Amino acid sequence: MSLKKAISFFRPDWENNQKHPFISDGIKAGFPSPAADFDETKISLDNVLVKNREATFYAKASGNSMIGAGIDNGDIMVIDRSLEPTNNKIAVCCIDGEFTVKRIKTDKNCVYLMPENSAFEPIKVTENNELIIWGIVTYVIKSV
Amino acid sequence: MYALVDCNNFYASCERVFQPQLVGKPIVILSNNDGCIISRSDEAKALGISMGAPEFKVRQELKEKNIQVFSSNYPLYGDMSQRVMKILEGFTPHTEPYSIDEAFMNFDGMRIPDFHEYGLQMKIRIMKWLSIPVSVGFAETKALSKVANKIARKFPEKTKGVYVIDTEEKRIKALKWTKIEDVWGIGFRLTKKMKARNINTAYDLTLPHNEAFIKKEMGVVGLRLKYELEGKSVLELEEPKDKKTIAVTRSFAGNITTLDEMKERVSTFATVCSEKLRKQKSCCHTVILYLRKDKYKTERQRYNFYKIETLPFASNSSITISNLAVKMLKTIFEEGEIYKKAGVIVTEIIPENQKQFHLFEEENPKHLKLMKVMDDHYKKTGERKIRLGSQDLQRTWKMKQEHLSKRYTTNFNEILQIPCR
Numbered sequence: 102m103s104l105k106k107a108i109s110f111f112r113p114d115w116e117n118n119q120k121h122p123f124i125s126d127g128i129k130a131g132f133p134s135p136a137a138d139f140d141e142t143k144i145s146l147d148n149v150l151v152k153n154r155e156a157t158f159y160a161k162a163s164g165n166s167m168i169g170a171g172i173d174n175g176d177i178m179v180i181d182r183s184l185e186p187t188n189n190k191i192a193v194c195c196i197d198g199e200f201t202v203k204r205i206k207t208d209k210n211c212v213y214l215m216p217e218n219s220a221f222e223p224i225k226v227t228e229n230n231e232l233i234i235w236g237i238v239t240y241v242i243k244s245v
Numbered sequence: 246m247y248a249l250v251d252c253n254n255f256y257a258s259c260e261r262v263f264q265p266q267l268v269g270k271p272i273v274i275l276s277n278n279d280g281c282i283i284s285r286s287d288e289a290k291a292l293g294i295s296m297g298a299p300e301f302k303v304r305q306e307l308k309e310k311n312i313q314v315f316s317s318n319y320p321l322y323g324d325m326s327q328r329v330m331k332i333l334e335g336f337t338p339h340t341e342p343y344s345i346d347e348a349f350m351n352f353d354g355m356r357i358p359d360f361h362e363y364g365l366q367m368k369i370r371i372m373k374w375l376s377i378p379v380s381v382g383f384a385e386t387k388a389l390s391k392v393a394n395k396i397a398r399k400f401p402e403k404t405k406g407v408y409v410i411d412t413e414e415k416r417i418k419a420l421k422w423t424k425i426e427d428v429w430g431i432g433f434r435l436t437k438k439m440k441a442r443n444i445n446t447a448y449d450l451t452l453p454h455n456e457a458f459i460k461k462e463m464g465v466v467g468l469r470l471k472y473e474l475e476g477k478s479v480l481e482l483e484e485p486k487d488k489k490t491i492a493v494t495r496s497f498a499g500n501i502t503t504l505d506e507m508k509e510r511v512s513t514f515a516t517v518c519s520e521k522l523r524k525q526k527s528c529c530h531t532v533i534l535y536l537r538k539d540k541y542k543t544e545r546q547r548y549n550f551y552k553i554e555t556l557p558f559a560s561n562s563s564i565t566i567s568n569l570a571v572k573m574l575k576t577i578f579e580e581g582e583i584y585k586k587a588g589v590i591v592t593e594i595i596p597e598n599q600k601q602f603h604l605f606e607e608e609n610p611k612h613l614k615l616m617k618v619m620d621d622h623y624k625k626t627g628e629r630k631i632r633l634g635s636q637d638l639q640r641t642w643k644m645k646q647e648h649l650s651k652r653y654t655t656n657f658n659e660i661l662q663i664p665c666r
Contacts, residue, residue: 155374158660159660166665200663202663
């Protein structure tokens with residue numbers, strides 16, 4: 102029988118205090134993502150559709166008088182109240198105490214509220230009417 | 246230069262934004278539970294409806310005078326208030342929201358050639374963007390800007406809703422016009438004392454021979470007020486702070502006489518406190534339970550009861566806070582007595598991320614996850630459908646709101662409907 106030791110025992114070195122950090126997350130050894138340098142924020146619809154948070158309100162259209170302008174029954178309208186009402190803008194108006202959505206048409210001395218559906222009549226605003234332009238419709242959100 | 250901006254009849258004005266047909270019509274807003282009148286349009290004031298009148302007493306009168314009634318809609322008012330404050334920040338970043346409908350502003354270091362004109366711009370923008378009418382008062386101090394604001398509100402034709410106190414002459418005239426009870430910080434009791442001393446206007450309060458009296462009655466607060474009214478600025482804008490205590494207390498519509506019933510209420514109050522803590526991302530150390538008996542129906546002298554206990558670790562878990570509140574309740578509740586009111590108050594509030602770890606006791610980490618699920622669900626649905634077992638599942642957070650308008654700006658299902666006819 103050989104006297105050669107099959108196993109050698111070593112004493113652990115208790116003297117050396119050096120500690121090795123344990124990295125529980127593991128270390129990634131791959132190639133860094135080439136996209137990392139082009140990190141951009143995600144697209145936010147809020148930022149696109151809302152220019153002025155404080156002055157923006159949402160409302161739901163109910164009815165068909167504006168389908169020609171792309172506003173269908175049930176669509177959500179984004180309304181910016183800080184914008185000036187000018188010719189051809191679509192506006193949420195309050196005429197004689199009733200809300201409605203119409204396109205604003207102005208000629209020399211008169212304001213018309215125009216529907217976008219031939220089944221409906223334009224409204225000529227006279228001095229007997231009380232008209233408040235509540236806000237300007239800037240976007241329409243619809244499900245398809 | 247300071248400004249105080251105050252929204253005119255704020256709650257009533259908020260309702261009119263979404264019901265413009267009510268502009269020019271008399272309307273009133275009721276407090277929580279439709280208790281009493283807390284806001285009136287100018288038209289309702291003119292019809293003689295008084296502030297604070299209980300609804301049941303004036304119900305008939307409101308009907309006869311055709312006055313539109315609303316329950317208070319705090320989600321709506323809160324959102325509109327934030328919009329007002331944000332718009333004001335566009336005029337100076339130094340803006341201090343002072344209450345839901347007023348803000349102090351400071352313009353030091355800004356070059357503004359004409360304050361009246363600047364105030365008009367603020368007023369016009371808030372009116373156009375939000376349909377909320379405001380009054381603006383400018384002066385060298387906060388207390389004087391309050392006085393200027395009152396003048397702007399009182400004389401809308403003359404001032405166009407904006408008044409600037411910028412000369413000594415105007416200051417003295419304004420103080421002589423301001424009744425003592427309308428001075429910032431002078432309440433009902435002080436008014437009585439002041440009047441007994443012949444101090445009837447803000448001007449009287451600043452007279453040298455009254456200084457000792459003011460100091461005696463109001464201490465340093467009174468002296469500060471005096472300086473401020475004299476045009477010497479001693480009060481600055483205050484930084485917003487997280488709330489130091491959160492209290493949820495309710496008077497009961499009926500009486501509560503059994504421990505079971507009370508346990509359910511207390512648990513619910515504790516849950517709402519915890520929710521508020523989590524919303525502002527903080528934890529509390531101490532929980533206070535408050536009970537009030539019907540003082541006419543108890544044989545004993547005492548009818549208010551408090552119990553205070555401190556948690557071993559700061560918490561915002563509904564379970565932990567509710568358990569502690571119920572534990573305290575068991576020690577002070579007396580079967581057979583009639584209780585009228587109860588509440589849970591949490592205090593010693595610290596930010597969530599400054600929580601100190603405790604050596605032996607720690608919050609069950611599962612709570613955190615559970616609370617997040619509960620909060621997310623509540624945020625999404627607007628209903629507290631997930632509750633603790635100690636809460637009554639049938640019971641809703643019962644509040645009488647018979648005249649509630651829609652949450653036009655905070656709930657997508659309740660946005661304005663515009664007819665396209």
